[in-house]
Amino acid sequence: MPGNFVYSEFTSEEMYKAGAKRGSIDPCFPSKVVIPHIHNLLYHQHKKKKIDYVFSPIVDNMPSDIEFAQAHNVCPTITASIEAAKAAFTKEGDLFSEFGVEYISPFIQLLSEQMTAKQLFECFGEKLGLEDGENRAAVKEGYKAYFKFMNDLKSESKQVLELLEREDKIGIVVLARPYHNDPGINHEILEEFQKLGYPILFQDTLPTDEETLEKLFGDEIKAGVIRSAHDINDVWKNSYSENTSRKVWAAKFAARHPNLVALELSSFKCGHDAPIYTVVQEIVESSGTPYFSFKDIDENKPAGSIKIRVETIGYFLKRYREDMIVHNHKVLTIEEKLKEFEEKIRRSHDLSERLSHLDAVDETASIESGGSFVSLKDVKIREKDTVDVS
Numbered sequence: 001m002p003g004n005f006v007y008s009e010f011t012s013e014e015m016y017k018a019g020a021k022r023g024s025i026d027p028c029f030p031s032k033v034v035i036p037h038i039h040n041l042l043y044h045q046h047k048k049k050k051i052d053y054v055f056s057p058i059v060d061n062m063p064s065d066i067e068f069a070q071a072h073n074v075c076p077t078i079t080a081s082i083e084a085a086k087a088a089f090t091k092e093g094d095l096f097s098e099f100g101v102e103y104i105s106p107f108i109q110l111l112s113e114q115m116t117a118k119q120l121f122e123c124f125g126e127k128l129g130l131e132d133g134e135n136r137a138a139v140k141e142g143y144k145a146y147f148k149f150m151n152d153l154k155s156e157s158k159q160v161l162e163l164l165e166r167e168d169k170i171g172i173v174v175l176a177r178p179y180h181n182d183p184g185i186n187h188e189i190l191e192e193f194q195k196l197g198y199p200i201l202f203q204d205t206l207p208t209d210e211e212t213l214e215k216l217f218g219d220e221i222k223a224g225v226i227r228s229a230h231d232i233n234d235v236w237k238n239s240y241s242e243n244t245s246r247k248v249w250a251a252k253f254a255a256r257h258p259n260l261v262a263l264e265l266s267s268f269k270c271g272h273d274a275p276i277y278t279v280v281q282e283i284v285e286s287s288g289t290p291y292f293s294f295k296d297i298d299e300n301k302p303a304g305s306i307k308i309r310v311e312t313i314g315y316f317l318k319r320y321r322e323d324m325i326v327h328n329h330k331v332l333t334i335e336e337k338l339k340e341f342e343e344k345i346r347r348s349h350d351l352s353e354r355l356s357h358l359d360a361v362d363e364t365a366s367i368e369s370g371g372s373f374v375s376l377k378d379v380k381i382r383e384k385d386t387v388d389v390s
């Protein structure tokens with residue numbers, strides 16, 4: 001039941017400072033905040049509502065739209081952080097027991113519904129008194145809810161894209177990892193762009209309907225460059241890390257859509273982003289699409305420099321949009337002229353055909369026209385005059 005779940009708050013400086021004292025996980029900010037989030041549950045949320053279990057699953061892989069990938073694994077740093085965080089609260093006495101809370105961290109392979117059902121049953125079967133069938137039905141409902149949620153977001157993104165196309169506006173595709181949706185981890189950079197009027201489309205919720213994918217990837221599929229719209233092998237072969245693959249795919253999407261630009265977010269010391277910095281930038285810029293980035297995001301929020309940077313990018317995007325409108329107008333004018341010329345040629349071609357037909361008939365014959373009889377010779381002269389005039 002939804003009311004039975006308690007979540008830790010969004011990441012904040014206070015939360016980080018309060019929780020980080022318990023221990024440190026070195027590599028990157030997203031893994032360092034695992035301890036503060038558990039601290040927040042025990043020391044703050046538990047006071048507001050009694051918590052029985054802290055559920056912190058070690059998610060090994062994820063469902064994916066990406067096709068022909070080597071694997072769909074989650075970053076091993078974050079999976080290991082779950083156990084490291086547990087150690088931080090048990091190494092000098094079991095704090096979970098002191099709070100009357102049990103820490104549960106099952107290994108879950110979300111890519112397979114069958115495996116997830118088995119792993120969750122092993123974890124919760126006895127604790128919640130579940131039957132196997134009941135557990136499977138619950139997991140099925142969970143997947144249904146997840147895909148519905150994702151599809152609803154994709155439909156909303158599609159509507160945003162259509163609006164951008166109609167009004168010649170610019171949207172920003174965020175190339176980042178799931179936790180970069182947390183305003184405390186993205187340092188509210190996305191909000192700053194929204195304040196300037198740029199819609200934000202996150203990489204995981206870009207529209208994947210047939211019409212959009214055909215428009216963006218259809219030609220490359222026909223040419224045999226890629227096997228499907230979700231194939232990234234043309235630009236990235238080491239596709240075992242799911243969130244890396246998604247980032248690469250979204251970069252391709254942004255590069256192919258005229259109303260989108262790309263904004264990459266990356267955390268300090270991220271061992272998975274480092275090898276694809278150049279790849280992502282080159283994918284985006286190869287089509288002349290603007291690419292911006294905020295790399296090395298850490299616990300310190302350089303608010304002033306973020307603001308200046310966002311405003312500079314905002315200014316650039318304003319100019320970029322003006323150029324885009326002028327360009328689109330030019331393209332439209334050329335297309336209109338081509339259409340007009342094509343119609344003229346077609347008309348002329350039709351008349352020539354009719355004339356060659358008349359050449360083949362007896363000129364002394366006559367036809368009825370407007371109540372009187374006209375000789376075919378006169379009809380031919382009239383038609384020829386029309387061709388000469390046009």
Ligand code: SF4
Nearest residue numbers: 028075077267270271
């Ligand atoms: S993907 Fe990078 S930033 Fe994220 S947890 Fe892994 S190493 Fe850290």
